[in-house]
Amino acid sequence: MRLPAPLLSGRLRKRYKRFLSDIVLDDGREIIAHCANPGSMLGVAIDDARVWVHEHGDPKRKLAFSWELVEIDGTLIPINTTNPNRIVAEAIGKGVIPELSGYGDMAREVKYGEGSRIDLLLSDPKSGKGRKAPCYVEIKNVHLSRSPGLAEFPDSVTKRGAKHLEELSRMTAAGARAVMLFVVQRGDCRRFAPAADLDPVYARTLKEAASAGVELLCYDCEITTSEIVLRKALEIELEP
Known part of the structure; x- marks a missing residue:
C-alpha cells in the first residue's frame, strides 16, 4: 500500500x-x-x-x-487504523497470504450476523463438488508492543472486538470458514499474544473462538516512509 x-x-x-x-x-x-x-x-x-x-x-x-x-x-509505525484492510486486500490479490488463496471473489464490508459487517468476504465462484466454503475475514490493526519482539492486541478494552469474535464463531457453526487476521503495523515483532491484562474478556473470547474453529492469523509489515507491505506470519501465543 x-x-x-x-x-x-x-x-x-x-x-x-x-x-x-x-x-x-x-x-x-x-x-x-x-x-x-x-x-x-x-x-x-x-x-x-x-x-x-x-x-x-x-x-x-x-x-x-x-x-x-x-x-x-x-521503528516506523503507521497510526492509521484503516490501513490494514487495504494492506490485506492487496496482499490477497498478490498471493502473499497462502492461507487465504484460492478464492475468486472478494467483497468488502458485507453485512452479516447481528448488525455486523465483515471486513472481507472471500467466495469461490465455482459450483459443485470441490467448491470452497465462503470465508469471513475480520481484520484488526495491531501496533502495541510492550515487550521486545511481542505484538499485543487490544491496547484498551474492546467490547466490539469481542462481539466480532462471537460473530465469527457463529459463522463456523453454520458451516462457513472464519478467520481472525491481526495485522501488525510494525516490523520489530516476532510473535503475537492477546493483551489479557488490558482486556481479559477479549483474551478469553479469542481462545473460545479458536476452540470453536475460528482460524487465527497474524502478519507483520515492512514499512518505509513511502509504502506499507504485508511481510510474514508471526507466531501466535494464546497461553501466557
Missing part, C-alpha cells in the same frame, strides 16, 4: 480528543493534524516522538494535515 506523498516530518506535541494531534514540523510550523486512530494508542502517541504527516490540500476537509507515521525506538 502506497502512502500519500510527500510526507513532512516533525515532532508530536500531544494527541488529544482521539482524532486531533498537535505537531511542530521541522520547518517550524505548528499544525493540527487529523489522527485516524480512535484507540488509546498506548505506547505510540508519545510526546516529542518523530512523526510524519501528509498535507492533502483538500478544501473540503476541516484539517489540512493527516498524521501518517510515528517512529518509536527506531
Whole structure:
C-alpha cells in the first residue's frame, strides 16, 4: 500500500480528543493534524516522538494535515487504523497470504450476523463438488508492543472486538470458514499474544473462538516512509 506523498516530518506535541494531534514540523510550523486512530494508542502517541504527516490540500476537509507515521525506538509505525484492510486486500490479490488463496471473489464490508459487517468476504465462484466454503475475514490493526519482539492486541478494552469474535464463531457453526487476521503495523515483532491484562474478556473470547474453529492469523509489515507491505506470519501465543 502506497502512502500519500510527500510526507513532512516533525515532532508530536500531544494527541488529544482521539482524532486531533498537535505537531511542530521541522520547518517550524505548528499544525493540527487529523489522527485516524480512535484507540488509546498506548505506547505510540508519545510526546516529542518523530512523526510524519501528509498535507492533502483538500478544501473540503476541516484539517489540512493527516498524521501518517510515528517512529518509536527506531521503528516506523503507521497510526492509521484503516490501513490494514487495504494492506490485506492487496496482499490477497498478490498471493502473499497462502492461507487465504484460492478464492475468486472478494467483497468488502458485507453485512452479516447481528448488525455486523465483515471486513472481507472471500467466495469461490465455482459450483459443485470441490467448491470452497465462503470465508469471513475480520481484520484488526495491531501496533502495541510492550515487550521486545511481542505484538499485543487490544491496547484498551474492546467490547466490539469481542462481539466480532462471537460473530465469527457463529459463522463456523453454520458451516462457513472464519478467520481472525491481526495485522501488525510494525516490523520489530516476532510473535503475537492477546493483551489479557488490558482486556481479559477479549483474551478469553479469542481462545473460545479458536476452540470453536475460528482460524487465527497474524502478519507483520515492512514499512518505509513511502509504502506499507504485508511481510510474514508471526507466531501466535494464546497461553501466557
